[in-house]
Amino acid sequence: MVQLDRAIIENIVRQIVLARSSSALAVDGLPKPAVADGKPNLVVSISARHCHLTVEHVEVLFGPGAKLIPEKPLYQDGFYAAEQTVMVVGPRRRMLPTVRVLGPTRSASQVELAFTDAISLGIDAPVRHSGNIKGTPGCVLVGPKGVVELSEGVIRAARHVHMNDRDAERYGVKNGDLMRLRIEAPHCTVVMEDLLVRADATSKLEVHIDTDEGNACNLDGATKVELLKQDGGCKCKH
Amino acid sequence: MVQLDRAIIENIVRQIVLARSSSALAVDGLPKPAVADGKPNLVVSISARHCHLTVEHVEVLFGPGAKLIPEKPLYQDGFYAAEQTVMVVGPRRRMLPTVRVLGPTRSASQVELAFTDAISLGIDAPVRHSGNIKGTPGCVLVGPKGVVELSEGVIRAARHVHMNDRDAERYGVKNGDLMRLRIEAPHCTVVMEDLLVRADATSKLEVHIDTDEGNACNLDGATKVELLKQDGGCKCKH
Numbered sequence A, B: 001m002v003q004l005d006r007a008i009i010e011n012i013v014r015q016i017v018l019a020r021s022s023s024a025l026a027v028d029g030l031p032k033p034a035v036a037d038g039k040p041n042l043v044v045s046i047s048a049r050h051c052h053l054t055v056e057h058v059e060v061l062f063g064p065g066a067k068l069i070p071e072k073p074l075y076q077d078g079f080y081a082a083e084q085t086v087m088v089v090g091p092r093r094r095m096l097p098t099v100r101v102l103g104p105t106r107s108a109s110q111v112e113l114a115f116t117d118a119i120s121l122g123i124d125a126p127v128r129h130s131g132n133i134k135g136t137p138g139c140v141l142v143g144p145k146g147v148v149e150l151s152e153g154v155i156r157a158a159r160h161v162h163m164n165d166r167d168a169e170r171y172g173v174k175n176g177d178l179m180r181l182r183i184e185a186p187h188c189t190v191v192m193e194d195l196l197v198r199a200d201a202t203s204k205l206e207v208h209i210d211t212d213e214g215n216a217c218n219l220d221g222a223t224k225v226e227l228l229k230q231d232g233g234c235k236c237k238h
Helices: A002-009 A055-062 A115-121 A165-171 A211-216 B002-009 B055-062 B115-121 B165-171 B211-216
Strands: A015-018 A042-047 A050-052 A070-073 A080-089 A095-103 A110-112 A139-142 A147-150 A154-157 A160-164 A178-184 A190-200 A206-210 A224-229 B015-018 B042-047 B050-052 B070-073 B080-089 B095-103 B110-112 B139-142 B147-150 B154-157 B160-164 B178-184 B190-200 B206-210 B224-229
Touching (some): A055 A080, A095 A115, A115 B211, A154 A206, A206 A211, A211 B211, B042 B224, B050 B080, B055 B139, B055 B147, B115 B154, B154 B206, B165 B190, B190 B211
Parallel strands (some): A042 A206, A050 A095, A110 A154, A160 A190, B042 B206, B050 B095, B110 B154, B160 B190
Antiparallel strands (some): A015 A042, A050 A110, A080 A095, A080 A139, A139 A147, A178 A190, A178 A224, A190 B190, B050 B110, B139 B147
8 A cells, every 4th residue: 555655645746737739748747837829838737635634633633833844835836745644544444544735724624535545445535626525424534643533524626727817718718617628648538527617816727637537548648638618619518 | 455456356347337328327237238229238347457367377377277267257248257366566576466367368468457556566557459468568477376477468458349240330330440438427527539449240338448447437426428439429529
């Protein structure tokens, strides 16, 4: 289990940067400038399993007065992977030993898993947008200094795309709309529908998918990535 | 690792039967009659990691004179999950302890993994169609009676659809064509392109995807499944 963890955890802030143009494809570990040739660069990030914690839960898990310690910045300004990890324990004491905590803290603690992770824990995680955790399964978090029992908060995060209002205007969409992400890769091209637009004044253009989705389409081997309106340029529903 | 294995192995012959019509959805563990209302039923099966073995390798791994013992029939007539499992060992001695053997035996041994599995083993498995293993990575197979070193044969099996020639005619496709599979599920609808048609005189209509693909689209929670021509009914390329 430790080895799988490590391999997946390594992805946590890995970002695949792909130019919007099919002819200008760039893939590396570093974000590109947010705008090139007047078009925003499209960053597709794989979010490996992780959790968000409240200030109170940070103190229970890591000790009184403890704070999250930023280790790696995420692509979105102000967000980071923390040094801290927790053990996530499911029913029947199955567990994931090292689940990364992302910062900053939030008003409710939440655990985001791919289905592969949820199956290994024995948790039937529903697909929800981040923050919408009412009625979702709980779990137990174990830190070096204490234990938190979450009554709810375990989800598979629904795929979504962050962007600022100028990007939204360029794509002809608005906050709350759905888009499609088409990832072209040899033998395993995938179109992901139901991609929720999260537009605000300042976010960078970035799609968030999980490890199952990234593996299904072989994102690392992608030759082209397109962000499309849900029904744009297409008479059928695909 | 053992728990994840068990959960995934349980999927190996799990079949999701979904009527072609969106209004008549049937999901259970048992194959439906191959034709209902004049239309073939569409079976979408998740192939968990597994391997195929030669007669010679069966004897090395399980002892002189050993044969594969059918445990569960697969949906395609004549194919089965065997009682036997092997340990698959990758570089740096990472391993998957119980990988199911599927029968009957073949002319070349082959290990089919999802990317999640391949990452956990540290093997960079290419996406290949079954049988096309030239130049692919190898691994070590460990059985109760012996060890086999494969110089090649570890792949991620490319998605495909089995069908007989009558089904192919109904869909307007032929052996070797590509189709699309659209799986509609709340918040995670996916269209998988590049689905290779494997048509012959006798096969049953059945799509094979792997666990990553099944998890990406939440196949268990699917509300509609459609098998579509690669460019059929659609002016765009999606």
